[in-house]
Amino acid sequence: MSQPDAPQQPSLDELIARLSALHPSRISLGLERMHRLLGQLDHPERKLPPVIHVAGTNGKGSTVAYLRAMLEAAGLRVHVFTSPWLVRINESYRLGKVGGGVLVEDEELISALLECERVNAGAPITFFEVKTVAAFVLFARHPADVVLLEVGLGGRLDSTNVVEQVAASVLTPISMDHMEFLGDTRALIAAEKAAIIKRGCPVISAAQEPDAMAVIEAGARRQRAPLFAAGESWHVSVERNRLVYQDDRGLLDLPAPKLFGRHQFDNAGLAIATLRAIDQFKLTTKAFEDGIVGAEWPARMQRLSSGALTTLAPQGAEIWLDGGHNAEGGRVVAAALGDLEERVSRQLVMIVGMMGNKDAAAFLANFSGLTRHIIVVPIPNESKAMAPTDLAAAARTLGMRVEIADGVASALAGIARLAYEVPPRILITGSLYLAGHVLDLNGTPPT
Numbered sequence: 001m002s003q004p005d006a007p008q009q010p011s012l013d014e015l016i017a018r019l020s021a022l023h024p025s026r027i028s029l030g031l032e033r034m035h036r037l038l039g040q041l042d043h044p045e046r047k048l049p050p051v052i053h054v055a056g057t058n059g060k061g062s063t064v065a066y067l068r069a070m071l072e073a074a075g076l077r078v079h080v081f082t083s084p085w086l087v088r089i090n091e092s093y094r095l096g097k098v099g100g101g102v103l104v105e106d107e108e109l110i111s112a113l114l115e116c117e118r119v120n121a122g123a124p125i126t127f128f129e130v131k132t133v134a135a136f137v138l139f140a141r142h143p144a145d146v147v148l149l150e151v152g153l154g155g156r157l158d159s160t161n162v163v164e165q166v167a168a169s170v171l172t173p174i175s176m177d178h179m180e181f182l183g184d185t186r187a188l189i190a191a192e193k194a195a196i197i198k199r200g201c202p203v204i205s206a207a208q209e210p211d212a213m214a215v216i217e218a219g220a221r222r223q224r225a226p227l228f229a230a231g232e233s234w235h236v237s238v239e240r241n242r243l244v245y246q247d248d249r250g251l252l253d254l255p256a257p258k259l260f261g262r263h264q265f266d267n268a269g270l271a272i273a274t275l276r277a278i279d280q281f282k283l284t285t286k287a288f289e290d291g292i293v294g295a296e297w298p299a300r301m302q303r304l305s306s307g308a309l310t311t312l313a314p315q316g317a318e319i320w321l322d323g324g325h326n327a328e329g330g331r332v333v334a335a336a337l338g339d340l341e342e343r344v345s346r347q348l349v350m351i352v353g354m355m356g357n358k359d360a361a362a363f364l365a366n367f368s369g370l371t372r373h374i375i376v377v378p379i380p381n382e383s384k385a386m387a388p389t390d391l392a393a394a395a396r397t398l399g400m401r402v403e404i405a406d407g408v409a410s411a412l413a414g415i416a417r418l419a420y421e422v423p424p425r426i427l428i429t430g431s432l433y434l435a436g437h438v439l440d441l442n443g444t445p446p447t
Contacts, residue, residue, distance in 0.1 A: 009110060009114075010110070010114075011110075012088075012089060012090075012106055012109065012110060015110060015113050015114070015117075016089065016127065018117070019113065019116075019117060019127050019130050020127040022120070022122065022123070022124055022125050022126075022127070022130075023124050023125055023126045023127070026126065026127075026128075027126065027128070027153060027181065028126050029153065029154065029157035029158070029181060030157050031157060031161065031162055033123070033124070033125045033126070033129050034129055034132070034133065034159050034162050035162060036123070037116065037119065037120055037123075037125065037129070037130075037133050038133060038136065038162060040119045040120075041115075041116070041119055041133065041137065044133075044136040044137045044139070044140035044141075045136040045140075045162050045163055045164075046164070047140040048136065048139050048140060048147050048163070049079070049139075049143075049144045049145055049146050049147050050145075050146050050147070050166075050167035050278075050280065051146075051147045051148075051149050051163050051165075051166045051167060052067060052146060052147070052148050052166065052167050052168050052170060052274060052278075053149050053151070053160065053161075053163065053166045053168070053169050053170065053196050053198075054067075054148065054149065054150050054151065054170040055151040055154075055155040055158075055169070055170070055171055055172070055193040055194075055196045056151075056170075056171050056172025056173055056174055056193060056206065057172065057173060057174050057175045057176075057177050057189070057193075057326065057328060058172060058173050058175060058263075058324075058326070058328050058329050058332065059173055059206065059263065059266070059267045059270070060082075060150050060151065060172050061082055061150065061297050061300065062259060062264060062267040062295075062297050062300055063170065063172055063267045063270050063271050063274075064080060064082055064148050064150050064297075065259070065295045065296060065297035066257075066267060066270075066271035066272075066291055066292065066295045067148055067271045067274060067275065068080055068094070068101070068148055068291075068295070069290070069291035069292070069294045069295035069296075070271060070272070070275060070283060070287055070288055070290075070291030070292070070295075071145070071275070071281070071283075071287075071291075072099075072100050072101065072291070073283075073286070073287040073288075073289075073290035073291045073294065074281070074283045074284065074287040075098070076096070076144075076145040076146060076281075077096030077097060077098060077101070077143070077144040077145045077146075078094070078101055078144060078145065078146050078147075078148060079094065079096045079101070079138075079139040079142065079144045079146070079147045079148070080093075080094035080096075080101060080147075080148045080150075081093060081094075081132070081135040081139070081147070081148070081149050081150060081160070082094075082148075082150045083128070083131075083150060083152045084432055084433075084436075085436070086298060086299055086323075086432065086435060086436030086439055086440075086445070086446055087436050087439055087440045087445040087446060088103075088446075089109070089131070090103045090104055090105075090106065090109060091103060091446050092131065092135070093109060093134075093135055093138060095138065095139075095142050095144075096144035096146075103447065104138060108138070109134070109138070112134040112137045112138050113130065113131075113134050115137060116130050116133050116134050116137065117130070126159075128152055128159055129159045131159075132152070132159035132160055133159075135149075146167070146281075149163065151193070151196065153178055153181060153182075154178070154181060154182050154189075154192040154193060154195075155192050155193040155194065155195045155196040156191075156192045156193075156195030156196075157192075158196075160196075161195065161196055164198070165198055165201065166196075166198050166201050167201070167202075167278050167280070168201060168202045168203070168204055168274050168277060168278050169196045169197045169198060169201060169202070169203045169204070169225070170203075170204050170205075170270065170274050171193060171194065171196075171203065171204070171205040171206060171208070171216060172206050172267070172270065173206050173207065173208060173266075173328065174186060174189055174190045174193055174208055174209070174212040175189075175209075175326065175327065175328035176189065176327060176328075176359075176362075177189075177325075177326040177328075178357075185211075186209060187211045187212065187214070187215050189212075190208070190211070190212035190215035190216060191215050191219075194215055194216045194219035194220075195219070197216075197219045197220055197222075197223045197225050198223060198225065199223045199224060199225065200223070200224055200225060201223075201225055202225060202226050202227075202228060202277045202278065203216070203220045203225045203226065203227045203228065204270065204273050204274045204277050205227065205228070205229045205230060206230050206266060206267075206270045207229075207230040207231055207266065208229075208230075213229065217229075226277075228247075228273055228277045230266070230269070230270065230273070233247060233248070234246065234247040234269070234272075234273040234276075235247070235269075236265055236266060236268070236269025236270075236272075237265075238256075238262065238265050241256050242254060242255060242256060243255065243256060243257065243265050243268060243269065243292065245269055245272050245273075247273065247276060249276060252272065252285060252288060254268075254285075254288055254289055254292055255289060255292055256292075256293075257292050257293070257295065258292070258293050258294065258295060258296070259295060259296070259297060259300060259301065260301040260303070260336055261300075261301045261332060261335065261336035261339070262332070262335055262336065262339065263332040263335070263336070264300075264301075268292050268295070271291070272288055275288075298321075298435075298439060298446040299321050299322060299323040299432060299435035299436070299438075299439065300322055300323065301320060301321075301322050301333065301336050302320065302321045302322070303318070303319070303320055303321075304319040304320070304321055304438075304442060304444070305319075306444070307442035307443050307444045308441060308442050308443050309408065309409060309412060309438065309441055309442040310442070312409055312412040312413045312416060313412045313415060313416055313426060314415060314416045314418075314420060314423045314424060315423065316423035317415070317423040317424050317425070317426055318340075318346065318423070318424075318425045318426065319412075319426045319428070320337075320425070320426065320427045320428070321427075321428045321429070321435055321438055321439070322427065322428075322429045322435070323429070323431060323432035323434070323435040324363070324429055324430070325354060325355065325358050325363065325431050325432065326358065326359070326362070326363060327359065327362040327363055327365075327366070329363070330362070330363040330364070330365070330366035330367065330429075331366050333366070333427070333429060334366040334367050334370060337367075337370055337425070337427065338370065340425065341370070341425075345422075346422055346423065346424055346425040347371075347373075347420065347422065347424045347425065348367075348370050348371040348373070348424065348425050348426075348427065349371065349373045349374075349375065349415055349424050349425070349426050349427075350367060350371055350373070350374045350375065350426075350427045350428075350429065351374075351375045351377055351405075351408055351411045351412070351426065351427070351428045351429075352364070352374055352375070352376055352377070352391065352395075352428075352429055352430040353376070353377045353378060353379040353385065353386075353388075353391070353430050353431055353433075353434040354379075354385070354386045354391055354430040354431050354434075355379070355382065355384055355385055355386060355431055355433065356384050356385060356386045356387075356390075357384070358386065358430075358431075360386060360390070360391050360394035360395070360430075361394045361397060361398065363430065364394060364395055364398055364400070365398055368398045368399065368400065371400070372399070372400050372401050373400070373401050373403075374392075374395045374400045374401070374402050374403075375402075375403045375404070375405050375411040375414065375415070376388045376391045376392045376395065376402060376403070376404050376405070377404075377405050377406070377408055377411055377434070378406070378407070379431055379433050379434045379437065380437055381437075382433050385431075385433070388404045389404070391430075392404055408428060408434075408437070408438055408441065409441065412426070
């Protein structure tokens, strides 16, 4: 008698769709479902190497990239959990290995997600929560020296905030974003993010606006957590295009970051301050140097110099990709473009797509002095993306000349049909979802 066929293992896409159907909302902040499932799995979050927990509005991913590169340059094995992914969910999980981490393979990720699904037994839970639990399952199974854990949204009720003790809590710049979940003032948003501070564990903060810093200082006092704040405990500056870092342990004169933009000096400085505040890590100057020049983080002022999309643009044009999507993110990208303009002057054309819950006018206002030419595009397969007509209307209120294209490829082809004395500088921006679509189209997914 023939044996019945074993059930076929689902693909990652099928599994993601199945798990996403367990809760009616894409986002539902709260920790009850996390605690339940983690308890059923015998608490993998309690079996992790030392955790560095990173929250903030902008710069989280870049700061994590510097932390990883510096720790790996010191020979340490580093697990990393980040979000959102750009092209493949595997990007969210990096398993620490000697010589450098690797993205989790499909088979092992499917296995971890299936285990979460089986134990959860159909109970309501968001996909991000399952995704986070899978990270703890994977990281508890693989030996490593440190875990870099990036907050998904906010901090207090974010799925990552179930870790009870950390090596450090890190706060990148806090600004206005996700107000429908976190509050409509910077102080309220800062309170949500500062809630990752753990009792007695060091807190390292980037430079903040006074209202946000007051909240962070109060949170650190409440938890009796030593606070290392930019501009007080440590300083970072740019001198002769080198990064100069200083704290009470001394001065470091380091090369400029590989990632482009003045804000990347600040992100790198925050990573250095974090690692110098953690007693168990004693990194050499060489590790800091190698990490700064070796860190990579896609879709953050990323230059696209090859790939399918680059062939559609005018010959000799510069194409830059950035996932910025809020007012502060727009400000730092505009500053980076200003630096580029000082070096080599080119006409700037922007290709923009945004999600519907973003303040398009506040984001685009940063660029009103840099360009008058914006091409608005939809974000494919995103039901909550902003309608191109609404985005175009926001741009027109700023006096910008606006066109609507049906996609990034047609926008680039349209730019190529225009006559330029000097090939233009093209910025594709407005959303990480758009950035992931662009990297996929271009054939250059993150690795």
